[in-house]
Amino acid sequence: MHDLLGKGYFPRELPPPFQTQQFTDCVSSSVPRSFHTKNKSGKFAVHNLARAGTLRRTLGIPNPIHQFRLARAIAHKWKDIETCFDKVTLSLSRPVIDPSGIRAVERLVSLSERPEYRAKARASSRYLLQADISRFYGSIYTHSIPWAAHTKAKAKADHSDKLFGNLIDRLVRNGQDNQTVGIPIGPDTSLIIAELILCAVDEALPKKLRGKAFRYVDDYEFAFHTQGEAEDTLGELQEKLTDFELALNPEKTGIVSLPQPLEAHWAEELRVIPIRKSKQATDLIRYFDLIFDFVRTFPNEHVVHYALQRVRFLDLKEKIWPLFEDLLIQAIMIQPGAIRYAIPILGAHQQCGYKVHKQKLAKMIHAMIDIHARQGHGSEVAWSLWAAILFDVKVNKGTAKKLSRMDDCVIALLALDAQRRGLIDSNIGFSMWRDCMTTDHLYERQWLLAYEANVKGWLPTVGGGDHVALDDNFNHLKTNNVSFYDLNVVAELRKKKSKPEVSIQTAGYIGY
Numbered sequence: 349m350h351d352l353l354g355k356g357y358f359p360r361e362l363p364p365p366f367q368t369q370q371f372t373d374c375v376s377s378s379v380p381r382s383f384h385t386k387n388k389s390g391k392f393a394v395h396n397l398a399r400a401g402t403l404r405r406t407l408g409i410p411n412p413i414h415q416f417r418l419a420r421a422i423a424h425k426w427k428d429i430e431t432c433f434d435k436v437t438l439s440l441s442r443p444v445i446d447p448s449g450i451r452a453v454e455r456l457v458s459l460s461e462r463p464e465y466r467a468k469a470r471a472s473s474r475y476l477l478q479a480d481i482s483r484f485y486g487s488i489y490t491h492s493i494p495w496a497a498h499t500k501a502k503a504k505a506d507h508s509d510k511l512f513g514n515l516i517d518r519l520v521r522n523g524q525d526n527q528t529v530g531i532p533i534g535p536d537t538s539l540i541i542a543e544l545i546l547c548a549v550d551e552a553l554p555k556k557l558r559g560k561a562f563r564y565v566d567d568y569e570f571a572f573h574t575q576g577e578a579e580d581t582l583g584e585l586q587e588k589l590t591d592f593e594l595a596l597n598p599e600k601t602g603i604v605s606l607p608q609p610l611e612a613h614w615a616e617e618l619r620v621i622p623i624r625k626s627k628q629a630t631d632l633i634r635y636f637d638l639i640f641d642f643v644r645t646f647p648n649e650h651v652v653h654y655a656l657q658r659v660r661f662l663d664l665k666e667k668i669w670p671l672f673e674d675l676l677i678q679a680i681m682i683q684p685g686a687i688r689y690a691i692p693i694l695g696a697h698q699q700c701g702y703k704v705h706k707q708k709l710a711k712m713i714h715a716m717i718d719i720h721a722r723q724g725h726g727s728e729v730a731w732s733l734w735a736a737i738l739f740d741v742k743v744n745k746g747t748a749k750k751l752s753r754m755d756d757c758v759i760a761l762l763a764l765d766a767q768r769r770g771l772i773d774s775n776i777g778f779s780m781w782r783d784c785m786t787t788d789h790l791y792e793r794q795w796l797l798a799y800e801a802n803v804k805g806w807l808p809t810v811g812g813g814d815h816v817a818l819d820d821n822f823n824h825l826k827t828n829n830v831s832f833y834d835l836n837v838v839a840e841l842r843k844k845k846s847k848p849e850v851s852i853q854t855a856g857y858i859g860y
Contacts, residue, residue: 356452356536408532
C-alpha cells in the first residue's frame, strides 16, 4: 500500500511539485475511524493531457480517502491478483514491482523492447491481425472486475466482499460518484485493474493462439499462416471482449500481409543519426530538422517525446547551448505535449551552469498559455506555469486572466503558487476557484484545490471559518501537516549539479 500511495497515486505526467509522500506517511501510521466508515462517495479530479495528433487524454486524480481504501484492498490481495496475471503469458504489460523504484509498479516490457517481440511472433507467418480496444480505460465496466477475478458465474452468484473483485469494484465506484463505466487514467491502481480484466480476456482465448501473439496494454498482435485464421481470431477476440463489455476500435483494427515494419520508420532514422561532440551544432540542426519534418509527416506519432529522450543527457559545449535552447523551445511550440519533456532538459542544464534565456522562455510561456488556455488544454498550460515558476518568469495580466477560466485544480494550484511568488499580479482574484473552498468540494472534482489552497492559506473558506476542519478525514490530514503540493521543489531544482542526468533523475521528473 505504501508504494501504491507514495509512488503510484498521482499521474506521472504532473509537474514535480505534486507529490503524495506526506499523505502516504500519514495514513500508513494511523487514520481515524471515519476513513473506514464514512461512506460518502467522491469524484476524482481531472487533468487534460496532450497527446500527439488531435486526441486528448483525461487523467484522473482520485480523492485521497477513496484511494487509500482502494490501494489498501489491492495491496492486501496482491498475491491473489498476481495469480490472475500468472494464468496467461500473452501480456507484455502486466504490472510488476517497478525495479527503478520510481513508481509502485511498471509494465513487464518497455515500449522500446516491443520490436523484438514482434519479430518473434511474426517469424514464419504471412498475415498479421492488429487490434486495439476502443476507449479502453474510459469504457471499463467496473462490475467486470469481479468477473475477471472470479468468473462471471461466480461473481453473479455472490455479491459480497468475500470475493476481492467485488470489494475492488465497490471501492472504485465509491471513488467516482458511484459510476460503473470507466476508471481514472493515471494511478497505478488503474493499471493493475485494467490488466486484471484483460488477462481474463487473454485466458478466454484459445490456447493455440498464444504462441504467435502478444498484447501490450490494449493493443493485440496475432500472426498467422493464412488470412482465414486471422479472420477467425478477429471474431473470437471481439466475442471475448464483448463478454467483458469491451469493444474493438474499427479504425485501429485490421488484417495486413506480412512483412510489416517492426518499428516506426521515423524512430529508426532518429536513433541512428550521430551527434558528435566535434560537430554538435551541425548534427543537432540535422537531428531537429528531421524531428520537425517527421512531426509534419507523422502528426499522430510521439516523435518529439521519442527524440528528446536521446538528447536530454548531452554533454553540450557552452557555445552550443543557445542553439540547443532555441531548438528545444521550437519543439515545444510544434507538438502538443512536448513541453513536459523539454522543460526538465532546460532545468537540468540550468542547474549545470548553462544560462537560460528568460526573454525567449517568457515569449514561449505566454504563447503556450494564450493558445491552450482557451481550448482547455490542461497539461500545456500546467507545464507553462511550472516553467514560469522554475525560471522565475512573470506572467502578464492579460495572459494570467485566461487561467481563471480553466476548471483544473492542477492549473489552479500552480497559478496560486505563481501569484504568491509575485509572478502573477496580486489583483487577479481567481473568483471561480474561490467558490470551491467549501466542505462539500472536498469530495468533488476540485477536492485537491479545496484542500490544498486551504492548507497553504492561499484562498479563504466561503463564508469564513475553516471548511477542512469540518470534515474528520481531511482535518486529520491537515492536522498531520499533509500537503499534496511541495513548495520546496523549486529550491531543490535550482541547486547546482554537475551533470544533466543527475538533475533529471533526482528531481522528481518521474513522468519523463
